[in-house]
Amino acid sequence: MMNDGQGHPKTIVSDASSTFAVKIADRAAVVEFSRGHYQNHFSQERMRELVRILRALDLDDDVGSIVLTGGEGRSFGVGGDFHEVSKFVGGDEVDLWIDNLTELYTTILGISKPVVAAIDGYAIGLGLQIALCCDYRVGSESCQLIMPELKMGIACNFGGYMLETVVGRSVMQAMLFTAEGWNAERALKDHILHEVTSANQIVSRALQCARTIGSWTSSAVQGTRPNINATYLNGIYNLAEQAKRSHRGAFSQGQAQARMEKIISKGCK
Amino acid sequence: MMNDGQGHPKTIVSDASSTFAVKIADRAAVVEFSRGHYQNHFSQERMRELVRILRALDLDDDVGSIVLTGGEGRSFGVGGDFHEVSKFVGGDEVDLWIDNLTELYTTILGISKPVVAAIDGYAIGLGLQIALCCDYRVGSESCQLIMPELKMGIACNFGGYMLETVVGRSVMQAMLFTAEGWNAERALKDHILHEVTSANQIVSRALQCARTIGSWTSSAVQGTRPNINATYLNGIYNLAEQAKRSHRGAFSQGQAQARMEKIISKGCK
Amino acid sequence: MMNDGQGHPKTIVSDASSTFAVKIADRAAVVEFSRGHYQNHFSQERMRELVRILRALDLDDDVGSIVLTGGEGRSFGVGGDFHEVSKFVGGDEVDLWIDNLTELYTTILGISKPVVAAIDGYAIGLGLQIALCCDYRVGSESCQLIMPELKMGIACNFGGYMLETVVGRSVMQAMLFTAEGWNAERALKDHILHEVTSANQIVSRALQCARTIGSWTSSAVQGTRPNINATYLNGIYNLAEQAKRSHRGAFSQGQAQARMEKIISKGCK
Numbered sequence: 027m028m029n030d031g032q033g034h035p036k037t038i039v040s041d042a043s044s045t046f047a048v049k050i051a052d053r054a055a056v057v058e059f060s061r062g063h064y065q066n067h068f069s070q071e072r073m074r075e076l077v078r079i080l081r082a083l084d085l086d087d088d089v090g091s092i093v094l095t096g097g098e099g100r101s102f103g104v105g106g107d108f109h110e111v112s113k114f115v116g117g118d119e120v121d122l123w124i125d126n127l128t129e130l131y132t133t134i135l136g137i138s139k140p141v142v143a144a145i146d147g148y149a150i151g152l153g154l155q156i157a158l159c160c161d162y163r164v165g166s167e168s169c170q171l172i173m174p175e176l177k178m179g180i181a182c183n184f185g186g187y188m189l190e191t192v193v194g195r196s197v198m199q200a201m202l203f204t205a206e207g208w209n210a211e212r213a214l215k216d217h218i219l220h221e222v223t224s225a226n227q228i229v230s231r232a233l234q235c236a237r238t239i240g241s242w243t244s245s246a247v248q249g250t251r252p253n254i255n256a257t258y259l260n261g262i263y264n265l266a267e268q269a270k271r272s273h274r275g276a277f278s279q280g281q282a283q284a285r286m287e288k289i290i291s292k293g294c295k
Numbered sequence: 296m297m298n299d300g301q302g303h304p305k306t307i308v309s310d311a312s313s314t315f316a317v318k319i320a321d322r323a324a325v326v327e328f329s330r331g332h333y334q335n336h337f338s339q340e341r342m343r344e345l346v347r348i349l350r351a352l353d354l355d356d357d358v359g360s361i362v363l364t365g366g367e368g369r370s371f372g373v374g375g376d377f378h379e380v381s382k383f384v385g386g387d388e389v390d391l392w393i394d395n396l397t398e399l400y401t402t403i404l405g406i407s408k409p410v411v412a413a414i415d416g417y418a419i420g421l422g423l424q425i426a427l428c429c430d431y432r433v434g435s436e437s438c439q440l441i442m443p444e445l446k447m448g449i450a451c452n453f454g455g456y457m458l459e460t461v462v463g464r465s466v467m468q469a470m471l472f473t474a475e476g477w478n479a480e481r482a483l484k485d486h487i488l489h490e491v492t493s494a495n496q497i498v499s500r501a502l503q504c505a506r507t508i509g510s511w512t513s514s515a516v517q518g519t520r521p522n523i524n525a526t527y528l529n530g531i532y533n534l535a536e537q538a539k540r541s542h543r544g545a546f547s548q549g550q551a552q553a554r555m556e557k558i559i560s561k562g563c564k
Numbered sequence: 565m566m567n568d569g570q571g572h573p574k575t576i577v578s579d580a581s582s583t584f585a586v587k588i589a590d591r592a593a594v595v596e597f598s599r600g601h602y603q604n605h606f607s608q609e610r611m612r613e614l615v616r617i618l619r620a621l622d623l624d625d626d627v628g629s630i631v632l633t634g635g636e637g638r639s640f641g642v643g644g645d646f647h648e649v650s651k652f653v654g655g656d657e658v659d660l661w662i663d664n665l666t667e668l669y670t671t672i673l674g675i676s677k678p679v680v681a682a683i684d685g686y687a688i689g690l691g692l693q694i695a696l697c698c699d700y701r702v703g704s705e706s707c708q709l710i711m712p713e714l715k716m717g718i719a720c721n722f723g724g725y726m727l728e729t730v731v732g733r734s735v736m737q738a739m740l741f742t743a744e745g746w747n748a749e750r751a752l753k754d755h756i757l758h759e760v761t762s763a764n765q766i767v768s769r770a771l772q773c774a775r776t777i778g779s780w781t782s783s784a785v786q787g788t789r790p791n792i793n794a795t796y797l798n799g800i801y802n803l804a805e806q807a808k809r810s811h812r813g814a815f816s817q818g819q820a821q822a823r824m825e826k827i828i829s830k831g832c833k
Contacts, residue, residue: 140741162741176519179512186523192733195461195527196486202519203409203431203508217734239741243717245817249810250714250740253803254724258733265522272518279514445788448781455792464730464796465755471788472678472700472777534791541787548783 045072046079053090053240054233055083064100068152069107070123073130084137090240090247092137093232094160095144098225102145102169103153116278121270127152127184128266134159135259138248140239144232145169146225151185158188161251163218164232166225170207171218177205179284181272187265191258193217305357314341315348322359322509323502324352333369337421338376339392342399353406359509359516361406362501363429364413365422367494371414371438372422385547390539396421396453397535403428404528407517409508413501414438415494420454427457430520432487433501435494439476440487446474448553450541456534460527462486574626583610584617591628591778592771593621602638606690607645608661611668622675628778628785630675631770632698633682634691636763640683640707641691654816659808665690665722666804672697673797676786678777682770683707684763689723696726699789701756702770704763708745709756715743717822719810725803729796731755 047060057079059066068076083089096102106123114120134141134156143160150172157163157171165171173189175182182202189198197216201208213219223231239247277283305319316329326348328335337345352358365371375392383389403410403425412429419441426432426440434440442458444451451471458467466485470477482488492500508516546552574588585598595617597604606614621627634640644661652658672679672694681698688710695701695709703709711727713720720740727736735754739746751757761769777785815821 161737176508176511176515179515181515181518181522183519183522186519190523194463194486194732196489198523199430200489202523203504217732220734220738235741239714242714243814243817246714246717246719246814249719249813250721250724253719253721253806253810254728254736254740268522272522275518276512276515279512445777445780445784448784450784450787450791452788452791455788459792463732463755465758467792468699469758471792472773537791541791544787545781545784548781 044075046075048079048083050083050086050088052237053088054093054236055086055089055091056093056095056229056233056236057083059094059096059100059103065104065148066096066101066153067105067107068103068130068156069110070126072107073126077129077133080133080137080141084139089139090242090244091139091236092141093144093229093236094134094141094156095229095232096146098146098229101147101153102143102149103156104148105151105153112283114277114283116274116276120274120277124266124270124273127155128262131155131159131184131188131262132259135255135262136252138252140236140247140251142232142236142239144228145171145219146228148172151175155184155188158192158218162220162232162235164221164223164228164235165210165213165219166228167210167222168225169210169213169219171201171213172205172207173201174205176202180276181269183265183269183272184262187261189218191261313344315344317348317352319352319355319357321506322357323362323505324355324358324360325362325364325498325502325505326352328363328365328369328372334373334417335365335370335422336374336376337372337399337425338379339395341376342395346398346402349402349406349410353408358408359511359513360408360505361410362413362498362505363403363410363425364498364501365415367415367498370416370422371412371418372425373417374420374422381552383546383552385543385545389543389546393535393539393542396424397531400424400428400453400457400531401528404524404531405521407521409505409516409520411501411505411508413497414440414488415497417441420444424453424457427461427487431489431501431504433490433492433497433504434479434482434488435497436479436491437494438479438482438488440482441474441476442470443474445471449545450538452534452538452541453531456530458487460530582613584613586617586621588621588624588626590775591626592631592774593624593627593629594631594633594767594771594774595621597632597634597638597641603642603686604634604639604691605643605645606641606668606694607648608664610645611664615667615671618671618675618679622677627677628780628782629677629774630679631682631767631774632672632679632694633767633770634684636684636767639685639691640681640687641694642686643689643691650821652815652821654812654814658812658815662804662808662811665693666800669693669697669722669726669800670797673793673800674790676790678774678785678789680770680774680777682766683709683757684766686710689713693722693726696730696756700758700770700773702759702761702766702773703748703751703757704766705748705760706763707748707751707757709751710743710745711739712743714740718814719807721803721807721810722800725799727756729799 047058049056083092140161142162143157144164146166148170149157154171173185175185186198186202210222214222316327318325352361409430411431412426413433415435415438417439418426423440442454455471479491483491585596587594621630678699680700681695682702684704684707686708687695692709711723724736724740748760752760
């Protein structure tokens, strides 16, 4: 997908252990959640890695805008790593997990450069929350967006706050209290997605948006984005402490883990 | 409607003087605004009674979720009791009324258990505001939602704040400044309602939603709802003092009462 | 258009140098952005003049509601005066401009009487922002709404905040990060406009809305509008200092001015 640019694409992360591939051309960076499971679970190590990549891109003068994508044919993100989360017992490990989540969300919101999400497959829980921190969301015709926390037995404070902030209280209520999946058409109507294209077009379309933004005066773009995100970002920080209490409570009862084990054993798709 | 549950329904309010009927089965409670006028005006005594019922249900471990309904064939609520409000002179009785309203709204928002509204007929002013404190709103095909305060000559501070919080500023502006009725189709499009069904299905559909929520891990649900409602609830408290001043002013001029008397004498439907 | 009223229209601004015409009849005032360029650029002198007119109308007991319009066949407003703004160098003149903008927006939001916008042609940047301070927006079938700041190389803090407040974060993101024009249909769907009519009907339709509001008890209307606008208005004040910093930065680099000069030389339409 980088062949159509005039510049010479540079690949900034070539580390063989990385589960992300980053390519930069024509002032847009594409961060692909590659080399992970095709569903893109987010372990805490992957959260921290994505934070490091975004911070590096924020400092890179060749980058005006960023695309996040699970890649064509792979889900944008189906949530946390169940194998990790299912071992939680309601102690300090919950706080660390919330800290890692908070750092990820506030980094996406806090960098100075706009971020475009290209969403194929599933965006569930944490995956959807990553998308809700982005500035523009392009979905594929077959994508499915779900905020299933309550149904799975875990509190949904970040998800509730982020949905209400981005698409309003009423849509938030419907997503949390039905825990149903939103298909592309419904997500577009409810403004969760900004655009829908065919699956094989989402990355090129997202890249087109990112390059357009990247072509604009950087002082204007970067003098705007942090300001229009400031209230949202502060809300996430304020939520973190409360989320620790809620999640400690839920995980200490063991019901969430039991449900997750069941989902893992059945295979989630 | 409670016959389809597997549990033995229990009726917690059997007091002959009550204007509410409460039935519990399968972790869902249905609170029906029965034995009132079929339009369901809300006198202050009825507001206080509903508050007591909701607090009792919040403490009842058999209840995971609550349905509020005017009952099939009856309006969800057409507002305050005009016979009561039309006697206001702009003094302490206005403050007491605002206190009772505030207590009602903040109780619905503040309990730990989700509340589903099943709306048939009219939801006007206070009636619509009760619905706007709920988590999920199912309307009948023939329901009508109206925020007519300004047209009736009374300030609309609660209504304005609640509509803006739930469905956004633009829809709020349209409802307040046209004072028109929203039919089911428009209310669904504008996200005031989450679902529309036929009138004879609204209670069973709302109950189905409530039972689904009731089947989820209570610590997750109850660890989420108070948090996602906290900002909204605080906004209502902050509004109360301001609303007292606005309403004292409006009622001391006598015009609102004159309009209400006219509506009472014509019959409001 | 004032002929259909029963009262004798009065014209309060007859000053030959004014670029506004104000007529009052049947408790509604129409403020027409006349005698300007047909695109209605807003120089700072025009901002201050509009502020003075609105303050006078707020004190006029014959006025219950106000219509703002560029007039039929003329744009509602295409933004600031490029000839003025293109001379900015990033110093105190930027602060003064922000102060004049802030005064205009907070005056529209802060007066006690509802304001209806009748929008034909373009509403771009500052023009759209004026509309976003109004209570009800009637657009013509051929109107175009655009928030092009980022594309033009200037920060968009007011525009971002105002769009998010009025129509939500998701629509704001789309308008800012695509910088595309919204036609009437899309603007209606996204709740930027409340109604769409044919171009030759917008003023009479807006006037009809304003007269309806004007016929309502003034203590109710005027006891509500300042309250439902208070948070929004305070947000604008808080933004002003931040906007000064952002705009000084953008203008001191000269790129915005270069783009404006280009637009001026090509003719913007």
